Amino acid sequence: MLRRRRFKQIRTLNERLEDEVKRLRDEARGLPPGRRREMLLRKARQDEMAMQIDAWLHSPGLRAPT
Template identity: 75%
Template sequence: MLKRRRYKQSKTLKERLADEAARLREEAQSLAPGRRREILLRRARQDETAMQIESWLHSPGLRAPT
């Protein structure tokens, strides 16, 4: 049986997603309009959406069903 490698993240998920989205947008700006640029922008939007969902899930307004 393989042992799972554990890795302690130094940044929060939100920080990692924000960094990745910024990096993808920066890379997309350096490209000419085309398929590769659209793919990078789509991935950046997906990261931003994931940040919003993560915020909603950890908001104090959510309560466990009883």
């Protein structure tokens, strides 16, 4: 049976997403307008949305569905 290789994340999800957004935007800034640039910006927006969803899920006002 194959065993999964597991490792403990040192940085939080939010920290990793912030770094990824910054890296993607920096890379997109250096490219001319086109498909590759739009894909990088789209991924950056998706990561920002993931950060917002994570913040919402960890907010103190969130209650379990009834």
